[in-house]
Amino acid sequence: MHPPQNGNLSEMPLQEFVLEGFEGGLQTQALLFALFLALYVVAVLGNLTMMVVITLDARLHSPMYFFLKNLSFLDLCYSSVIAPKALATFLSSKVITFAGCATQFFFFSMMGTTEAFLLAAMAYDRFVAICSPLHYPISMRPSVCARLVLGSYCGGCFNSILQTSFTFSLPFCSSNHIDHFFCDVIPLLQLTCANTAINKLVMFGLCGLIIVGTTLVVLTSYGYITVTILRMRSGGGRHKLFSTCGSHMTAVSLFYGTVFVMYAQPGAVASMEQGKVVSVFYTLVIPMLNPLIYSLRNKDVKDALRRLGRKHTAT
Known part of the structure; x- marks a missing residue:
C-alpha cells in the first residue's frame, strides 16, 4: 500500500515516494522506454569503450586523456544512477523507497557537481598545454x-551532502508523488509543507556559485586558448588544436547550458514537463554524446581504436 496522498502523511513517517514520470498512455510509455534504453545502452558502451581504450593504449597516457577517462567514468555512473530506475517506472514499478530516493539524489548531485569541476579542470589542462607548453x-x-580529480570529487561530495541533508530533513506532508522520473530537488521541494526559502537559497546559491565559477574558468581558459591559436603561423597546427578544443567546448556547452537552465535560474523552466525534457539531456543525452564527441573528433582516439582493432583481429 502507498501512503495517503493528503495531509495524513504528516501523521506517519514517509516510507516511499511514487515517481510520476512522463504523461501519456501505454504507447507513449513504450516509446519512452525504448528511447531511454537506447540512450543508456549507447552511453554505457561508449563510455566503457573510452575507458578501455585510454587504459590499454600507452600513447594516450597523458593528462588530457587521464581527465577524459575520468569524465567517461563519471558519465557512466551519472547515467546509471538515473536510467535503470527510470526504465522500471515505464514498465511497472513507480515506487521508490525514501532511502532509495535519498541515495539516488545524493549520487546524482555528487556526480553532476563533480563533472562540472572536472570540465573546468580539463579546460585548465588545455590552457596550460597550449598557452604555456614549456611549463x-x-x-x-x-x-x-x-589532486585536480580528487578536488573535483571532494567538491561534488560537499555540495551533495549539503543538498541531500537540507532536502531530506524537510517534512513531506502534502503528497508522496514526485512529478519527475527521478528524485530531483525541485519536485521534492514541491512536496513539503515547510518553508523552503532557506533550501531554495542554499540550492540556487550553491549551484549558481559552482556553475558560474566553473563556467568562468572554462571561458577564461578557452578565451586565452583561442587567442593563442589564432597567433600561430601553422595552419595545420591551428586546425588540429581547434578540432580538439572544439570537441571540448561542444561537450562543455551542452552540459553547462542545460544545467544552468534547471538549477541556476529560478523559474527559467515554465513547467515541470519542460523540466523533465531538459533533464533527459543532462542525465542521458550528454553522457551518451560525450564519448562520441571525443572519439569522432579526436584523431588520437580513432588511431588507438584502430590499433586495438588490429590487435584483436590478429589474435
Whole structure:
C-alpha cells in the first residue's frame, strides 16, 4: 500500500515516494522506454569503450586523456544512477523507497557537481598545454592531475551532502508523488509543507556559485586558448588544436547550458514537463554524446581504436 496522498502523511513517517514520470498512455510509455534504453545502452558502451581504450593504449597516457577517462567514468555512473530506475517506472514499478530516493539524489548531485569541476579542470589542462607548453610537463604532472580529480570529487561530495541533508530533513506532508522520473530537488521541494526559502537559497546559491565559477574558468581558459591559436603561423597546427578544443567546448556547452537552465535560474523552466525534457539531456543525452564527441573528433582516439582493432583481429 502507498501512503495517503493528503495531509495524513504528516501523521506517519514517509516510507516511499511514487515517481510520476512522463504523461501519456501505454504507447507513449513504450516509446519512452525504448528511447531511454537506447540512450543508456549507447552511453554505457561508449563510455566503457573510452575507458578501455585510454587504459590499454600507452600513447594516450597523458593528462588530457587521464581527465577524459575520468569524465567517461563519471558519465557512466551519472547515467546509471538515473536510467535503470527510470526504465522500471515505464514498465511497472513507480515506487521508490525514501532511502532509495535519498541515495539516488545524493549520487546524482555528487556526480553532476563533480563533472562540472572536472570540465573546468580539463579546460585548465588545455590552457596550460597550449598557452604555456614549456611549463606543461611540470604544471600538469601526475600528482597535480590526481589532486585536480580528487578536488573535483571532494567538491561534488560537499555540495551533495549539503543538498541531500537540507532536502531530506524537510517534512513531506502534502503528497508522496514526485512529478519527475527521478528524485530531483525541485519536485521534492514541491512536496513539503515547510518553508523552503532557506533550501531554495542554499540550492540556487550553491549551484549558481559552482556553475558560474566553473563556467568562468572554462571561458577564461578557452578565451586565452583561442587567442593563442589564432597567433600561430601553422595552419595545420591551428586546425588540429581547434578540432580538439572544439570537441571540448561542444561537450562543455551542452552540459553547462542545460544545467544552468534547471538549477541556476529560478523559474527559467515554465513547467515541470519542460523540466523533465531538459533533464533527459543532462542525465542521458550528454553522457551518451560525450564519448562520441571525443572519439569522432579526436584523431588520437580513432588511431588507438584502430590499433586495438588490429590487435584483436590478429589474435
